[in-house]
Amino acid sequence: MNTLSKSDKMTFFIVAAISLLAPFILNPFPEGSAMAQFNAGYPDLMQRFAIFGILAIGFNILFGLTGYLSFGHAAFLGVGSYSAVWMFKLLSMNIIPGLILAVIIAGLFSLLIGFVSLRRSGIYFSILTLAFAQMSFSLAYSVLTPITNGETGLQLTLDDPRILDGANTTGNLPVTGLFGLEMRDTFSLDIGAWAFQFNIGYYVCAAFLLLSFYISIRIFRSPFGLMLRAIKTNQTRLNYTGLNSRPYTLAAFVISGMYAGLAGGLMASMDPLAGAERMQWTASGEIVLMTILGGTGTLLGPVLGAGFIKYFENIFSKINDTVLHTWFSFMPDGLENAIVWVLHFFVGKGWHLTLGLLFMMIVIFLPGGLMEGAERIIKRFRAKKGGDSDTTPDTATKPAE
Numbered sequence: 115m116n117t118l119s120k121s122d123k124m125t126f127f128i129v130a131a132i133s134l135l136a137p138f139i140l141n142p143f144p145e146g147s148a149m150a151q152f153n154a155g156y157p158d159l160m161q162r163f164a165i166f167g168i169l170a171i172g173f174n175i176l177f178g179l180t181g182y183l184s185f186g187h188a189a190f191l192g193v194g195s196y197s198a199v200w201m202f203k204l205l206s207m208n209i210i211p212g213l214i215l216a217v218i219i220a221g222l223f224s225l226l227i228g229f230v231s232l233r234r235s236g237i238y239f240s241i242l243t244l245a246f247a248q249m250s251f252s253l254a255y256s257v258l259t260p261i262t263n264g265e266t267g268l269q270l271t272l273d274d275p276r277i278l279d280g281a282n283t284t285g286n287l288p289v290t291g292l293f294g295l296e297m298r299d300t301f302s303l304d305i306g307a308w309a310f311q312f313n314i315g316y317y318v319c320a321a322f323l324l325l326s327f328y329i330s331i332r333i334f335r336s337p338f339g340l341m342l343r344a345i346k347t348n349q350t351r352l353n354y355t356g357l358n359s360r361p362y363t364l365a366a367f368v369i370s371g372m373y374a375g376l377a378g379g380l381m382a383s384m385d386p387l388a389g390a391e392r393m394q395w396t397a398s399g400e401i402v403l404m405t406i407l408g409g410t411g412t413l414l415g416p417v418l419g420a421g422f423i424k425y426f427e428n429i430f431s432k433i434n435d436t437v438l439h440t441w442f443s444f445m446p447d448g449l450e451n452a453i454v455w456v457l458h459f460f461v462g463k464g465w466h467l468t469l470g471l472l473f474m475m476i477v478i479f480l481p482g483g484l485m486e487g488a489e490r491i492i493k494r495f496r497a498k499k500g501g502d503s504d505t506t507p508d509t510a511t512k513p514a515e
Contacts, residue, residue: 122331125414129327133320136160137303137310145309151437152429157300157313158384159428163421164319165380168326170404170416172373175333176366177402178411181346182235185398186227186243189250190220190371192393194378196254196261199268199388206278207288209297209318209383213376220375221368228367232360235349247398254390267389290383292318297384315384322380323417326373331413333369342366407476409483418484426469433461 118126132139140155154160169191176182197219198212205211231242254262262268270287282288290297297315304310333339344352345359352359382388391397404423409415438454438461445453460468480486 118331118335122335122413126324126328126331129414129417130324133164133324136163136316136320137312141308141310151433154425154429155310157311157316159424160313160316161319161380161384162424162428164316164323165377165384166404166420166424167323167417168319168380169374169377169401170408170420171323171326171330172370172377173401174405174410174412174416175330175342175373176370177405178416179334179339179342179346180363180366182232182363182367183240183402184231184243184367184370185240185395185402186231186245186247186250187370187374187401188393188395188397189227189247190224190374191378191381191397192250192254192388192390193223194220194375195382195388195392196268196378197375198379198382199270199386200261202276202290202382202386203270203274204277206276207290208278209290209292209379212290212383213322213379216375216379216382217372218375220378221372224368224371224374225364228364228371232363232367244395244398247393248395251390251393251395254393262388262390265390267387270386290386319380319384322376326376327413327417334413338362338365403473407473407483409485412483412485415483415485422484423469426465426472430461430465430468431463433465435462 137155137160140160141153143149143153145153154163169187173184173187176184194216197216198209201212201215227243227246231239231246234242255265272282272285272287274282276282276288279288292314295314297318299314301312302309303312341359341362345363349359378388378392381392400423404419405416406419407422408417408419435454435458438457439450442450442453458464476483476487482489
């Protein structure tokens with residue numbers, strides 16, 4: 115940490131503080147209130163925030179630094195999940211061996227795919243990665259069923275050997291854990307009308323998120339990261355200098371794939387199930403959306419983008435007509451029904467429409483993503499305070515073009 119700049123340290127500590135205090139930050143409304151629907155401080159959703167944050171951070175190393183847009187990163191997510199579940203079945207329910215295997219297998223798989231795909235660039239590279247991802251999905255879904263269990267998905271069974279754990283005599287499926295701590299263990303804290311949940315699994319995911327974020331900072335600030343930025347700026351000119359850029363792009367691709375493998379392993383650690391649906395092209399598209407929404411090439415942007423999309427997916431999708439009628443019950447019946455009828459198309463099953471509109475607005479008015487919006491707010495605030503409006507914290511997270 116001593117080698118990081120002051121702004122990088124500040125960014126890291128902000129992410130650490132938010133991760134630690136997430137159960138409080140994500141539950142701003144009292145239980146039972148009309149706005150409690152927007153609380154997001156429950157374990158499953160917080161775990162998803164952290165896991166998809168890791169996934170987006172890794173993707174940003176490839177897309178944000180080198181400019182190579184991959185539509186196949188869901189393949190590494192799925193490979194990581196399958197690897198972790200197999201480790202739980204064969205060796206132990208301790209998540210560490212499963213995560214190690216998930217990262218290794220995803221790294222080897224990304225090395226193979228990257229070696230072929232990186233022979234092309236631009237749209238051809240994107241199509242190649244998409245093709246590999248769809249082939250991986252088809253193999254997992256219908257061909258490699260002895261390994262993946264096909265459309266049913268790979269699950270734990272009572273007769274799994276689990277060599278290190280020994281025979282299962284309880285008659286119940288074991289639970290994933292970390293040296294005696296079960297991932298599903300939850301501690302509750304009630305303060306007045308607020309209810310907070312502290313989940314072991316979430317804090318394990320948050321710890322890996324912070325580790326992943328720290329590694330990404332070191333990559334961004336390293337000579338290797340500078341070389342990746344040079345590739346993004348003008349790879350042809352770089353090649354004319356006599357420098358072979360392919361090893362650097364391949365390394366970035368493999369590192370990004372290993373991040374995805376770690377995210378897949380954590381998914382399986384929180385819920386020991388691996389299915390082929392995690393490898394579909396729609397999952398890869400979601401990763402791209404997260405990175406663009408947050409801010410491509412910034413350190414903090416992909417984490418914000420991941421949280422933004424997962425929040426909409428899990429919160430806005432649960433707002434149904436009953437909830438809407440509760441909110442607008444104070445209005446005359448005719449006006450209430452009209453408003454509910456209009457909003458019905460934007461929440462519940464129509465949450466994708468709201469997300470799409472927000473995505474369009476951000477791309478049009480904030481091409482740099484949410485981080486650009488944060489920069490503008492900070493600049494305006496500093497201008498009012500009479501400070502230096504030309505320097506903002508986010509300049510430390512932007513790659514040099």
